[in-house]
Amino acid sequence: MQVDRRPLLDRLAVFPRLGLATLPTPLEPMKRLTAHLGGPRLWVKREDATGLGFGGNKLRKLDYVLHEAISRGADTIVSGGVVQSNSQRQVAAVAARLGLACHLAVYHGRLEPPTPEYKTSGNAFLNRLFGAHLHDVPWTGDRNAAIRALVDDLKGKGSKPYFVPYGVSNALGAVAYATTIAEIEPQAARLGFRPAAIVHCTGSAGTQAGLVVGAAVAMPDTRIVGIDIDAEPARVRADVVAFAKEASDLLDVPFDEASVEVVAGHAGPAYGVPHEATIEAIRLAGRLEALPLDPVYSGKGLAGLIALIRQGRWRKDEDVVFLYTGGAPALFAYQSALGI
Ligand SMILES: Cc1ncc(COP(=O)(O)O)c(C=O)c1O
Incomplete structure (x- = not known):
């Protein structure tokens, strides 16, 4: 060989x-x-x-993964993560730059909020600044189920959503x-x-x-x-x-x-x-x-x-x-x- x-x-x-x-x-x-x-x-x-x-590290992944989204004609990017997820903050940033809608499943309950500022500061604040639509969901241990459910819901409403897995992995x-x-x-x-x-x-x-x-x-x-x-x-x-x-x-x-x-x-x-x-x-x-x-x-x-x-x-x-x-x-x- x-x-x-x-x-x-x-x-x-x-x-x-x-x-x-x-x-x-x-x-x-x-x-x-x-x-x-x-x-x-x-x-x-x-x-x-x-x-x-x-x-952050997710931008390197998104550079390739979202090329597929654009070539498929997506108008909406859908992903998710915990309240302080760096991954979803980078998804929100890229969607803003590309002029695409961004919907994020925000998981609550994977950890107890360690500080009073946990839910509003840092990445949670930046997600809002970058214009993402945030959907609060309970953490079940299944990292992608709520993201997929959001994709289905948006499809039903006539959008062309693109699924970005937890962690862009x-x-x-x-x-x-x-x-x-x-x-x-x-x-x-x-x-x-x-x-x-x-x-x-x-x-x-x-x-x-x-x-x-x-x-x-x-x-x-x-x-x-x-x-x-x-x-x-x-x-x-x-x-x-x-x-x-x-x-x-x-x-x-x-x-x-x-x-x-x-x-x-x-x-x-x-x-x-x-x-x-x-x-x-x-x-x-x-x-x-x-x-x-x-x-x-x-x-x-x-x-x-x-x-x-x-x-x-x-x-x-x-x-x-x-x-x-x-x-x-x-x-x-x-x-x-x-x-x-
Ligand atoms: C800052 C930071 N470092 C490392 C990682 C881990 O990378 P991966 O999820 O590809 O294992 C993440 C994932 O969310 C992250 O946000």
Whole structure:
């Protein structure tokens, strides 16, 4: 059998994107955090800097996923998430920019509101600012059922809705995330290093699936390490495997389940509830690197990375990239719970 040696960029080029995200995002050294922790050399890939509506990792996925919506003639984008979901804030931002209606199923009850400002500030405020129509629904554990029900309802009323899954995680979203690897590989080479690992927080799984599939082609020596922030590591890993399989079929690359590593134990007491290690990570990133990490995702992701460093996972002369996936608006909704 002939081995398919097409580079990652050629494989990605056949998937059209809208060009709404500001790419490539920067790859920067974190010298002060590295010194504080005593190595390995730490770098940050600034996925918070994707631009529109305060940025974040979902814009990279939406760039591809919503191209399909436009080509199908959709006039309405439908998605959903918890009250402080960064995903739905980015969906709302993109819909505003494209001039499409946006309807969001807002799940209540996945967590108790941790602060008085939780329901009105941060992402909840931005959703309203960006003009989204918000539909309050109870959390049942099924992440997509209420979004699908909203799609059916809007169809019945004569709209042309397009379904965007929870977290914008599906096969195309994972393909989109492989583009991050196509950026990191040459950026790191220009900076003179090859990362031993890329570490990030993982939840609805599309980000990690894309990174794993991209790395299999373009950075085979780099380990992708997902830090579970959902407090459901087995479910997260199963979802990463499922999306990665689908994305690897679309990109025509081999996929090895052993490349999927989801680290448990850093989600705190529950999804959306920050604990001491989260707050320590947020403080360190703020004071040493001026990075505003969030208490639900990136703060827990960095807490997991710090714990792995303290356990001696990497040598001092190795390089590790922290993928900062955004989420800073949620800081304002948690302000009184952080004691900062
Ligand atoms: C800031 C932030 N980081 C990371 C993630 C997790 O990415 P994924 O859902 O693709 O696993 C999310 C998802 O909502 C997020 O909002």
